[in-house]
Amino acid sequence: xxxxxxxxxxxxxxxxxxxxxxxxxxxxxxxxxxxxxxxxxxxxxxxxxxxxxxxxxxxxxxxxxxxxxxxxxxxxxxxxxxxxxxxxxxxxxxxxxxxxxxxxxxxxxxxxxxxxxxxxxxxxxxxxxxxxxxxxxxxxxxxxxxxxxxxxxxxxxxxxxxxxxxxxxxxxxxxxxxxxxxxxxxxxxxxxxxxxxxxxxxxxxxxxxxxxxxxxxxxxxxxxxxxxxxxxxxxxxxxxxxxxxxxxxxxxxxxxxxxxxxxxxxxxxxxxxxxxxxxxxxxxxxxxxxxxxxxxxxxxxxxxxxxxxxxxxxxxxxxxxxxxxxxxxxxxxxxxxxxxxxxxxxxxxxxxxxxxxxxxxxxxxxxxxxxxxxxxxxxxxxxxxxxxxxxxxxxxxxxxxxxxxxxxxxxxxxxxxxxxxxxxxxxxxxxxxxxxxxxxxxxxxxxxxxxxxxxxxxxxxxxxxxxxxxxxxxxxxxxxxxxxxxxxxxxxxxxxxxxxxxxxxxxxxxxx
Numbered sequence: 117x118x119x120x121x122x123x124x125x126x127x128x129x130x131x132x133x134x135x136x137x138x139x140x141x142x143x144x145x146x147x148x149x150x151x152x153x154x155x156x157x158x159x160x161x162x163x164x165x166x167x168x169x170x171x172x173x174x175x176x177x178x179x180x181x182x183x184x185x186x187x188x189x190x191x192x193x194x195x196x197x198x199x200x201x202x203x204x205x206x207x208x209x210x211x212x213x214x215x216x217x218x219x220x221x222x223x224x225x226x227x228x229x230x231x232x233x234x235x236x237x238x239x240x241x242x243x244x245x246x247x248x249x250x251x252x253x254x255x256x257x258x259x260x261x262x263x264x265x266x267x268x269x270x271x272x273x274x275x276x277x278x279x280x281x282x283x284x285x286x287x288x289x290x291x292x293x294x295x296x297x298x299x300x301x302x303x304x305x306x307x308x309x310x311x312x313x314x315x316x317x318x319x320x321x322x323x324x325x326x327x328x329x330x331x332x333x334x335x336x337x338x339x340x341x342x343x344x345x346x347x348x349x350x351x352x353x354x355x356x357x358x359x360x361x362x363x364x365x366x367x368x369x370x371x372x373x374x375x376x377x378x379x380x381x382x383x384x385x386x387x388x389x390x391x392x393x394x395x396x397x398x399x400x401x402x403x404x405x406x407x408x409x410x411x412x413x414x415x416x417x418x419x420x421x422x423x424x425x426x427x428x429x430x431x432x433x434x435x436x437x438x439x440x441x442x443x444x445x446x447x448x449x450x451x452x453x454x455x456x457x458x459x460x461x462x463x464x465x466x467x468x469x470x471x472x473x474x475x476x477x478x479x480x481x482x483x484x485x486x487x488x489x490x491x492x493x494x495x496x497x498x499x500x501x502x503x504x505x506x507x508x509x510x511x512x513x514x515x516x517x518x519x520x521x522x523x524x525x526x527x528x529x530x531x532x533x534x535x536x537x538x539x540x541x542x543x544x545x546x547x548x549x550x551x552x553x554x555x556x557x558x559x560x561x562x563x564x565x566x567x568x569x570x571x572x573x574x575x576x577x578x579x580x581x582x583x584x585x586x587x588x589x590x591x592x593x594x595x596x597x598x599x600x601x602x603x604x605x606x607x608x609x610x611x612x613x614x615x616x617x618x619x620x621x622x623x624x625x626x627x628x
Contacts, residue, residue, distance in 0.1 A: 232530070
């Protein structure tokens, strides 16, 4: 399936404007003539100067930071207010954390589905040290290494490290489904016990334990609860992630205290070193087979250990910690009618496949897959992407072209791209069957949670998430396990530092 992208126009000494029409990885087999640069016959959009300003040095950045964290509209309101003020979805603004953590907070913000995809094209944008945005956490938090997430594809270590992650995700693939069902079956058993005992169950607490246990058992063949790590893994990881992302988080502390301690200063890595060392010791032992493969790829053993730790703890565990409660939240709000449709589909597909949950059975559950895609669309687990312009170019929104200069930082706020009303009908609503049928399939190119379109596959030469398909698979498995067991469920939803807080208040056991 072809993938649309923003048209990027380059200044040229000739009168014609040259447009790079970026091919997707899904169409990588196209002929060389299909991939060439062409003079665009497409209607040229009028050029417009990027509106907005950064304000006085330091003061402007602090002003924007306060509005971002503590303004009445929250994070979404911060961006929406600028779109309204400038009547433009491409604007200049300062992104947190700003002083005195980030050296330069100035960005050109891309706030629609048309302009956002330029951030995926590594021929146009540099990704060096931009995983967390305008600042990079200390490498003391990652064993002294710049791990894969911070590398640009042009760097020599990028390809072997991403190859290692592909191996990590695939070498025990036969164990993924059965181990997920075992671990998350236990999760639902524990939740039933909580409901019987106190009338409610905290999904997030149980999910944290299950996610880490499943990742280690399914991908490494080791149960962390039976190691020196015990059951401390999720707690240690959450604290370690906090030390990396604190400049971007709000913990609900008094404004002046929080802004000073979290957003103006870096938390000292030494305070979490013992916790990190415990995690690293576990992975040195549990991931030996994967580290051996890394050594065959030319990766030093210690570098492999810290990259595996980061991939499983920050990327994978962190992703499941955010995505799974998000998915349960939106489905819980969708109500019994939607639950009934999902339960009917899941049970019918499993019954038609001998009572087993297999990849073939999953392929016969299109509503389940659509429901997962819709959660990833409406509330992507990673909301922000960054890239530094490699050259002067014109980035196009739906209506205008905007000149961007070499070296400028481009920033995309993904929820505004994936809830763009010019692409999605009823964009603020969770519509579980949105991606069914041919029309739904065409919309998938605009689902970009993985740092690339859902219609593309990650390669060694891009920054699309190596675990893209794995994440969608385990999210589908969560729904399968849920609706094999229950006809419906109810939830109460709150907020948390990372994602949503979800309390399950009822589980109605399967009756058909």
